[in-house]
Amino acid sequence: MTATADLECKMLTKDFKNFRAVDHVSFDVPQGSFFSILGPSGCGKTTLLRMIAGFQFPTSGDLLIKGKSMIGVGPNKRPVSMVFQHLALFPMMNIGENVGFGLRQRGVPKSEIAARVARVLARVGLPGIEERRVDQLSGGQKQRVAIARCMVLEPDVLLLDEPLGALDLKLREHMKIELKALQAEFNTTFVYITHDQSEALVMSDNIAVMNKGRFDQIGTAKELYFEPANAFVAGFVGDANRYEGKVTAVNGSVVSVVTDGGISLHARAASERPEVGTLTQIFVRPEAIQLSLTKPDVADGLNTSERIVDSVLFNGANSLAILRNVTSGETMNVALPQTGAFLGLQKGDTVFAHWNPDQARSFPVEP
Amino acid sequence: MASDKSKLGFYLLLAPLLLWLVMLIILPHVGLFAVSISEKVGIREYETGFGNYAVFFNEPLYWRTFARTAFMSILTTVLTLLLGFPIAYYIAKLTRGRTKTTLFLMCMIPFWVSELVRTYGWMILLRETGVLSNALQYAGVINGPVEFLYNDAAIMVGLVYTSILFMIVPLVTTLDSLDDSMIEAGYDLGGNGLTILREIVIPHAMPGIVSGCIVVFMLSLGNYLTPILLGGKDSLWFTGMIYSQFITRFNWELGSAFGFLLLGLSSAVVYLGLKFSGQSLSSTMGR
């Protein structure tokens, strides 16, 4: 990266009375990219976003926008705009007045405000709605107005605080695509926080996974999904079957484990190799597991097992089977192939499952 | 639901309401109006006419007192709004949880106590031998006892005190419902305290402001105790005139006309206030 980043955080920390909400977080967001912060509720992502917006002050660390430190700069003086969780459109103003609010604060002449408001509304695909009231808009239209209200100010960074959370599922799916398109259209840096991994995976150029006030991993969606840095990321991003057991052997990068139920499993170690005898956990994605009706003719060490169908959860292309191991009683979720094969499985049928150790990851169990 | 039994139930519920409204509200006011337009021409002889109203307009003491009462009430309303708004904002937006409840209760307690007691407190504070006069003498600001009672300022202090709660309660209610993120959004978009107050907070609080102003104005206009006790004999408050026409002079015809004029003014202000703010009586009063 040669140009300065739009947003840069250096060892940013925020302490509240009795706990640390944000713990030495550092990252930078290059100009024009879509950056998501993904984490469960209470992980500190909202605090982080509000520090960037200026509604909360870091205990230590630095925060730079376009290379300028924002410490001590009020929220109304920062070149960032925020789309609030419930949008915070002003109900006492019509749409035109809402979008023009920021320009009025800057003392832009009236005629110019009108022109710029009209232009930005056209760009978000809602031309000519200036006279409407806020409560006359649909959920998706409100989203776009909220974005227009920020974008009309041409901020360096646009912050989005889970704005899709209140929408119903269908609209949320649609708005994901729309947000991504709007970001490309305006070519502005977006910082988006969410607890919904699919929102983050679909829209972002880069994602930071946040847990307990720290960033566990920063990377592209693919990196997070296929190369999770630790057990939390592996469990939080995407679905995975998780097993815990003792390491019995380490063979190159492949770790062999015996679970509490007595099943032997093999997976690739994600980080440093564990010691034999230590506790470890293994994550396998449901779609990495292959099914066959007869005992597969594959080499040993491919985690082959005979299993009984517990239930089949039909969900279109995302259908799952829950399989139980006869001897240990452990269950695993397996994605059914999209071809429609295996959809005829019945509860109680016997199937064989196997997966390649390369597609499973092992992490040490944190004490 | 249209069975005979529920019909009967409906009429049983309707009866007390109608009895109350007709016997105690509508007919008495019709009667009041009827008396106000009857002129005494002899012993137990009356004629219908607007003579009593003519007396009001021809006697400067009467209409000046009326105008003075209205003006002082407007002043009270403005003062309570200016003084009460920051308090309401503080309670609604700057405090949380237990502090908020406590402050709110502290505002309510004086209102639960009889107006007479509150006014009596001000008399003890303001009179010549009172606390304020003594305190100022002790501090050396004044040399001898000073009477702070029996002037317009004392009336104002008392009226504001008596009615400020009716301004604060609706304001706290409406300001409470203003989401903090609205104010944050205003700042985020570059606004400052003043513009946000003007463009976001006040427009949002408008229903509370209107209902507070209406109630305070009405209460001041119809107040009797405070002006009489704090303003003394020459307080010149219109309710005092009504009282003396009824009880002292026994001129019920003129007193009724005065009463109707006061009712007219108060209704007109309520009506204009609601029209001006585009609200209805039910939404403002039926809290």
Add this chain to the structure above:
Amino acid sequence: MIPTIPQARLIKWSYRAYVTLFFVYLALPLSVVCLFAFHNSVFPALPWEGFTTAWFFGTDAPFIGVFHERSILRAIGTSAFVAAWVAGLSVAVGTCNAFLFVRHDFRGKGFLYILMLLPLIIPGVILGISILVFASSVANTLEDATDLWFDGLRPGLILVILGQFSFITTFTTLVISARLQKFDLSLEEAALNLGATKWGAVRQITLPFLMPAIVGAGVVAILMSFENFNTTLMLVGSDSPLTITMFDKLKQGSTPVLNAVSLLLIIISALLGLLSLLFQRSKG
């Protein structure tokens, strides 16, 4: 403006100072009233002559305490009598009104609702004189026609009760309606479904649900009745309630016995007020 927005220290502190000053203003008159209730002098005024409880328990003139002062005791009794009647009547009618306005739809409902709110915007003095004028003219007509006396329609306790009832009912109606509106009708339907009669369902399910509001409204009614002055002033006869008695005494010049009564009133009102809040808050 709100805690999350940075604010200059000077503004913050002057704001706090203003709020503090305001609460001093609120507390000041009531505090001095309470303080002078213990003043060892016949004037509730400075200089301070010492502390005494004679204005509560004293028996020797001029220090006759509240508990031995006939006229005040009688006035308290009158006020309690009036308040009990007003509270009973206004809560009963208010409950009926609540059911009528919440449960029934009929022609002219909106009009009646507005009419029901009107007592809120009629000045108390006007309400008093209108009832006075109306009752007197009815009495005159009846007396002319029948040659009997209708003392109940002349200024006196009956008119005082009716006058207070006429506007306090609006408050009880609003308080009880607000709670009835929150009632889930399916609870009553469930009771009917389980074999209860219509009245049985209301009695066993709805009224217990309304109880906090009914008690709260009753307490509010007692408070308002006790402290009402404007309407009562116009309708009062020979038996005067406490506020009127105190007003008369105040005009003649006050002794700390009035402070003692006021102190008792403050304590009782604060307790009743808190009680009504607690009742309206309990059970959501």
